[in-house]
Structure formats: C-alpha cells, structure tokens
Amino acid sequence: DVKVTQSSRYLVKRTGEKVFLECVQDMDHENMFWYRQDPGLGLRLIYFSYDVKMKEKGDIPEGYSVSREKKERFSLILESASTNQTSMYLCASSLGAGANSYGYTFGSGTRLTVV
Amino acid sequence: AQSVTQLDSHVSVSEGTPVLLRCNYSSSYSPSLFWYVQHPNKGLQLLLKYTSAATLVKGINGFEAEFKKSETSFHLTKPSAHMSDAAEYFCVVSGWGSQGNLIFGKGTKLSVKP
Numbered sequence: 440d441v442k443v444t445q446s447s448r449y450l451v452k453r454t455g456e457k458v459f460l461e462c463v464q465d466m467d468h469e470n471m472f473w474y475r476q477d478p479g480l481g482l483r484l485i486y487f488s489y490d491v492k493m494k495e496k497g498d499i500p501e502g503y504s505v506s507r508e509k510k511e512r513f514s515l516i517l518e519s520a521s522t523n524q525t526s527m528y529l530c531a532s533s534l535g536a537g538a539n540s541y542g543y544t545f546g547s548g549t550r551l552t553v554v
Numbered sequence: 555a556q557s558v559t560q561l562d563s564h565v566s567v568s569e570g571t572p573v574l575l576r577c578n579y580s581s582s583y584s585p586s587l588f589w590y591v592q593h594p595n596k597g598l599q600l601l602l603k604y605t606s607a608a609t610l611v612k613g614i615n616g617f618e619a620e621f622k623k624s625e626t627s628f629h630l631t632k633p634s635a636h637m638s639d640a641a642e643y644f645c646v647v648s649g650w651g652s653q654g655n656l657i658f659g660k661g662t663k664l665s666v667k668p
Contacts, residue, residue: 443597472655481644481660497655529597542588542646543656545597 442466443546445530451552458517460549462530470533471513472543473497473505475526482529488513520553527551556581558647560659568667573617573632575662577645580626586648587628588656589619593641601643604628615639640666 446461464471472487474497484497486505494505502524506514513532517524527550531543561576579585589601602613609621615638619630628645645659 479660482658484655487655531598542600542603543598545590545599547597548595550595 443530443532443544445528445546445549447549448547449550449552451554452517452520454521454553456517456520456553458520458551458553460515460517460528460530460551462513462515462546463511464513464532464544465511466532466534466544467510468532468534468544469510471507472531472533473503473513473515474529474531475499475524476529476548477526485515517551520551522553525551525553556585556647556657558645558657558659560643560645560662562662563660564663564665566665566667567635569637570634573630573635573639573664575630575643575645575664577628577630577659578626579628579645579647581647584623587619587621588646589613589617589628589630590644590646590658591641592644592661598644601630635664635666637666637668640664 443464452458473485474482476482483499485503488494488507491510504516527548529548530546533543534541557580559578584606587604590598591601592598601617602611604611604621612618617632642661642663644661646656
C-alpha cells in the first residue's frame with residue numbers, strides 16, 4: 440500500500456514563526472499536493488508539484504511556499520505564521536501524468552494551531 | 555470548467571437503514587469521479603472511483619455509486635448503515651484546470667444513530 444506520512448499530527452506555533460510541514464511518500468509517485476481543510480470550506484489546494492524541483496501554485500498560495508528537493512518529499516513552509524493559518528493541512532500524492540484518473544493517496548493530516 | 559456540488563451538508567440516518575449521499579457534477583467531457591471518506595481526525599481514504607467503465611461502481615465497506623450522465627449525478631449509496639460509517643464524505647471530479655487536478659466538493663457529514 441502507498442503510504443503518505445506527515446511528520447507531525449499536531450503542531451502549535453507562535454505568530455511570526457517560520458513553520459515547516461513535512462510530507463514523505465514511499466511509492467515513487469510523481470505528483471504531490473498540499474491542501475488545507477477548514478470547516479464549511481472543504482479542501483483548498485495550496486501548492487502542488489509534478490516533479491522534483493517543480494512547483495505550481497494552487498488556489499490559495501499566499502503566505503505559503505513549498506520545496507521539493509527529492510521525489511519522495513514535499514515540504515510546505517509558512518514563512519511567517521499567522522492566526523488565519525490555523526487549519527488542518529493534508530498532503531497527498533498520485534501516480535503518473537494522468538493524475539486525475541488514479542485518485543490521490545492522502546496522509547493523516549497535521550492540525551496546526553497558530554497562537 | 556469542472557465542478558462538483560454535494561447537495562447535503564449533513565445527512566442523518568439510523569443504523570440499519572439505507573444511506574444516500576447526493577453529488578452532481580459539471581464537466582464538458584467524460585470525467586473521472588471519486589468518493590472519499592474522512593473519519594474524525596484522519597486523512598481522506600478513497601472509497602471508490604469511476605473512470606468510464608461500468609456505470610455502477612462498487613467500493614469498499616459496502617458502498618457503491620452510480621454514474622448517470624443524463625442527470626450529471628454520481629450519488630453514493632449503501633443498503634444498510636453501520637455506526638462505523640459516521641464520517642465526512644467528499645465527492646470529487648477530475649478537472650482540466652490546474653493541470654488536471656482533482657476538484658473536491660465541500661463534503662457531506664454522515665451521522666448514524668443507534
């Protein structure tokens with residue numbers, strides 16, 4: 440089974456801190472994604488990557504950046520955390536260029552609280 | 555543009571009764587469609603997917619969904635609800651926007667009463 444592992448289950452950070460959320464997948468998937476999930480808003484795409492060192496903005500990239508130095512690892516960076524970035528963050532990966540026909544495999548999520 | 559609408563934000567059923575979670579999609583071509591489930595404080599798990607083969611798709615845990623092109627619907631059903639089915643369910647369509655990324659509905663929370 441494909442595994443997508445997010446390094447932290449719960450995280451509490453202070454306003455203004457630089458925050459790193461790590462995601463690792465073990466099945467050689469080309470595509471990786473970061474979402475945030477908020478009540479009533481569903482999942483919103485922050486950034487995605489189709490290959491090493493490639494990144495594309497999703498629907499809500501402001502205040503975030505990403506890094507993909509290795510195929511299996513996709514990091515989400517909050518440059519200066521703010522309270523409105525308190526949320527559940529979900530990482531996902533998928534196989535091949537036809538990502539839309541395979542579906543995504545998700546990690547268990549990181550619940551980030553910014554105080 | 556592709557989109558998906560989940561018609562109910564919350565559905566409540568009694569244990570042992572049928573489950574129906576409704577989803578309509580909009581797509582200018584034959585889409586791929588998915589249902590995902592998210593149990594409390596967990597990530598999303600793929601329940602089933604439709605990719606233009608049989609219109610009735612069987613998934614895990616006794617769920618199934620029927621693709622109806624004429625109605626642009628992809629409703630999720632289960633004959634008999636179990637307490638462990640209580641979760642949030644997401645209908646998802648493949649999109650051509652954002653380089654073919656999946657587009658998620660806002661979710662339907664299913665409650666199961668004993």
